Amino acid sequence: MVAIDPQNYPNLLWALRTNERLNISLENFENPEVEMAQLEALVKTIKELGCVGIQDKFDDLSKTKVYPTIAELEIASQLLLRGHRVILLKDNFFPGKSPDMMADLGVIKVYIEVQYISSSDPTAFLIEKLREITSKFRYIVNFSFKSDVSIPNLTHPLRKLQQKKLDDSADQFEKILGNISCESFPVSGETSAFSYEIIEIASNGQGYPAVLTASCSTTLDQSYPHLTYYLNLKGQKYGSFPSQKKNHPYIIAVVCDDPGVPCYEIKSLLYGDVCEIGLTLNTPIYHTLRARWWEKVVNGRKEAGNKWPEIESAADIGWEEVLTKTYLIPHDYCFVEKQGLYLTCPTMKDVSGVIFCSASRRLEFYPNPFARAEINDPRLEPQLGFSFSEEC
Numbered sequence: 001m002v003a004i005d006p007q008n009y010p011n012l013l014w015a016l017r018t019n020e021r022l023n024i025s026l027e028n029f030e031n032p033e034v035e036m037a038q039l040e041a042l043v044k045t046i047k048e049l050g051c052v053g054i055q056d057k058f059d060d061l062s063k064t065k066v067y068p069t070i071a072e073l074e075i076a077s078q079l080l081l082r083g084h085r086v087i088l089l090k091d092n093f094f095p096g097k098s099p100d101m102m103a104d105l106g107v108i109k110v111y112i113e114v115q116y117i118s119s120s121d122p123t124a125f126l127i128e129k130l131r132e133i134t135s136k137f138r139y140i141v142n143f144s145f146k147s148d149v150s151i152p153n154l155t156h157p158l159r160k161l162q163q164k165k166l167d168d169s170a171d172q173f174e175k176i177l178g179n180i181s182c183e184s185f186p187v188s189g190e191t192s193a194f195s196y197e198i199i200e201i202a203s204n205g206q207g208y209p210a211v212l213t214a215s216c217s218t219t220l221d222q223s224y225p226h227l228t229y230y231l232n233l234k235g236q237k238y239g240s241f242p243s244q245k246k247n248h249p250y251i252i253a254v255v256c257d258d259p260g261v262p263c264y265e266i267k268s269l270l271y272g273d274v275c276e277i278g279l280t281l282n283t284p285i286y287h288t289l290r291a292r293w294w295e296k297v298v299n300g301r302k303e304a305g306n307k308w309p310e311i312e313s314a315a316d317i318g319w320e321e322v323l324t325k326t327y328l329i330p331h332d333y334c335f336v337e338k339q340g341l342y343l344t345c346p347t348m349k350d351v352s353g354v355i356f357c358s359a360s361r362r363l364e365f366y367p368n369p370f371a372r373a374e375i376n377d378p379r380l381e382p383q384l385g386f387s388f389s390e391e392c
Helices: 010-016 032-048 054-059 066-081 122-135 156-178 220-240 263-271 284-300 305-325 346-350 380-384
Strands: 085-088 101-104 109-117 139-145 187-190 194-201 208-213 250-256 272-276 334-339 353-357 363-367
Touching: 010 032, 010 054, 032 054, 032 066, 054 066, 054 085, 066 085, 066 101, 066 109, 066 250, 066 353, 109 220, 122 139, 122 156, 156 194, 220 250, 220 263, 220 346, 263 272, 263 353, 263 363, 353 380, 363 380
Parallel strands: 109 250, 139 208, 250 353
Antiparallel strands: 085 101, 101 109, 139 194, 187 194, 272 334, 353 363
């Protein structure tokens, strides 16, 4: 158990409400000091800004919900700082599944569902651990990490299993180093997390890792399946709301601690990959060919496939600026060559837009001009207060 000091965490204790909850199991946290400090600061901020339902939200706190709760409070604080009224909702706010919060934007009220995503940065831990181990011996070692070491694990239980695998591999390698004979070089082998080759004895008597190779950073190919999975999952959640409650736009807010997922890639994922008809070359034949291709693109709407009627309809109700910024309406010799998630996934019809909070805590809002009419409101983007830029 970890005791919460009333002097250091007065706002967190207020949120927990009852004396019975003043002690929280260590299993609730991966890094208790850091996470309790985050909760304390966030509760203080949103409490001072007039957030409603804070104590009710903390009634739902469980060992699997520390990071998701921090993510919810981060989104709530950003909305409150922009002058919006926020109500945090309990898990049982609706008879079935419920959104995480409601935000009153003045002219419109929206439901918001928050999804936390983390890479857990396993390779950084492993590199540091191996440097520490290797320095105790005299050997120069080449390491190669296995690919699953770098794959992000999005839930607390999976991250704990991965961490145990890394710890076990490091301990196993330390024992191997202790039993190496100088006459047996080179020595190679592998653990469950990495392979290694012990090359030679360091001249200064202190070893070090010579080469660290592997997928040490999260690739977008690994991240996208997780993002699309959760977007679809959260999109389906709206369908379970009571029919009388389906009268407000529904936004999914993704809080991402994975530095390998920048906001401009989210734009590509949601709207599509943009194709540009080359750079300007000052030759007559190039200008002729580009003009011919551009005429075919614009007139044929090939970049939109059978979605062009939907694009025109969205433009008619007020989404033309967003459609232009995303190149769904082709301009400047650019157009969407490969459609994104919004144009291909039926569950996105129930999603009014996506808020993306990057690892650097930059927030962008990606509206969905193609949501069904009941939750499709062009006022969302200007009212939220953090619209995405064309450069994003």
